[in-house]
Every structure is written in C-alpha cells, then in structure tokens.
Amino acid sequence: MSELVLECKGLTKKFGRKTALDNIDLKLGRGKIIGLLGPNGSGKTTLIKTANGLLAPTGGKVLINDKIPGRETKKIVSYLPDQTYLPQWMKIDGLIEMFSDFYADFQPQTAYEMIKSLNINPSEVLKTLSKGTKEKVQLILVMSRRAQLYLLDEPIGGVDPATRDYILDSIIKNYSENATVLISTHLINDIEKILDEVVFIKNGSIMLHNSVDDLRESEGKSVDAIFREVFKC
C-alpha cells in the first residue's frame, strides 16, 4: 500500500483558454481529515472531479494509491458530488440496496443506523424530502462505505447549523482509521476543529498546505482568520 492516498504531479486542467488547475503538486497521507479550502471558482471541484476520473487532466497526473483514476480506484474512493445525482423517484431503502449492489465495501447496517438516528423514514421517496434531508441521505450513503479515500465536495454548504454539526460528527465517527477524508468548503469556521490539515487553493494553485494546529501555533490565530487574510478581496 502506498504511503500516499492521493498525489498530484504537475496536475493541470484547462477548459479552453481558462486554466482551472495550474501545475498542482499535492501529497495527501492516510488517516487524516483534510480541508480543501478556497473561494468560489478556485478549482476545488475541478480537483476533486479529476481525482475521481470524471475529468481528464490536460497535463500532469493525479494518482490514487499510485494508480490513475479508473475502475480500480473507484472501489476505494467514496465521492460526494456537489450536486444531487441520485434518482429522485427512489426510496431510501431502495438506494441503500442499490449502493450495496454497487459497492462491495458498503455497510447497509451503518446506513440504516444513521437514517434511524436522524428520524428519517427509510420508506420515503427522495423527491418528498427537504433539501437538507436529501443532503443528509446522500452523505449517509457516502460515509457508509469502508473506503480509503472520501472526497466530499461541499458537504455542509446548504444545511442549517444543527445539521452541519450532525454531518461533521458523522464524519468523525464514520471514517475508518486509515482512511483519509478530503472536504472542500469555504465555510472554514465551522469545520476547522475537525481538520488535521488544510490545503488553500487559489486560481488553480496551491497556496498553502499545513497542519491546522501548526498554523494556529505559528500564526496565533484561527485558520479562518488566516484564510481571510490570504484571500482578501
């Protein structure tokens, strides 16, 4: 097993003339919760989609467990997209069944336990749920896999503070010890306490990659405050 769960080497992605990722070098180790932080349009989603094999790099490469994203890496990467992608007509228990069929590492009991603890009725159709509840269901499905790498694109964007707490707590409780969780967001204040490391991304370049407590130690302020300085408009 490679020491790194994700590695970018000179990763570049261009959309026409626009450069979304600009020659990125990045190494992520195992057993960590890492924040991918940057303002809107900085390249967070592009980076995550590239790591998932949904976008092909224009230059350089991204490796998951030393492999180019593809069939093999999808078995060990659990991905939460920034948009709803689940069929709206399906019932929650049907989705759980579908995930069990798709992913060998999916744990249906874990999913049902979390669904129950949130007082969600598993026989409900996705379409009838509120936006926040849909997000919870999606995250439950993604976190119920025993993956090695979780790529969560804005998991806390559109939910109320109580739900946000629940989501963060379920991340702490559910990731397995050697797994790494990469969370993209711009809501740093809410999540910095649960992060090991932060990666700041700006205009497609990595500005900073450091441990949260080292940053707080050396700067004497929160990562949120540092972020506001680095990205001052």
Added chain:
Amino acid sequence: MFLKMAWSFSDDRPIYSQIIEQIKQFIVSGEIKPGDKLASVRDMASEAGVNPNTMQRALSELERTGLIYSQRTSGRYITQKEELIQDMKNELANEKINMFLQSMQQIGYSKEQVADLIKNYKEAENK
C-alpha cells in the same frame, strides 16, 4: 464512561493544547474523578467536535505527564495519584494568579498592594 462536558475552544491557540487544559480543568472541578475511565478517543473527539488525531495527541501528552494512564486492553483512566492531581491544581492556581497579577499591574498595583487588597477584601466581607 462517556464524558458530558462543556468543551469550548478559542481561535488564537492550537486545539490540542486547549483540549489538555480543559481536561485538566474537568479534573480539578471534579467533573471527572480520579480513577474514572475515559471514553474512546473517537467518542471524545466526537463530543468535543474535534479531529480524532488531535484528541489522540492531547491524550498522549496527558499520559506522558501521568495524569492519565492507559491499560492495554480496557482503555484510559484518570490517575488516582493524589499528589499528581494536587501538583496540577497548584500549577493551574499559579497560572491564574499570574494572569490576575498581570491585569492588576496594568491598572497600577504592585504585588504587595494586591496582597493588601486581598487581605482587606476578606476582612470587608467578614464584617
């Protein structure tokens, strides 16, 4: 034992050192008692809302000082050594006095004057 503690963190310092301080505080205030078993790292992390590795780091540091000890199979416990807890209490008391003296100095009182004030304050209350 599952801790039901009020954790709170400020922005200006590393989280692991704040966890250490707060656990000490919980011991001093009696919210956690000598010999109590601590919850698992992950449960404590979840309760405090912090990263499990950060909680682990804080607990390891407390283990190093002897305030917490671990039994290989059954988990982590608060020490029952009274003198260790007393030492820690004294240390905390010194820190508080230091902070208090500094703020008194800022409004122009020397250590001796503060000592007098405290004496008189007690007397005033006893009247």
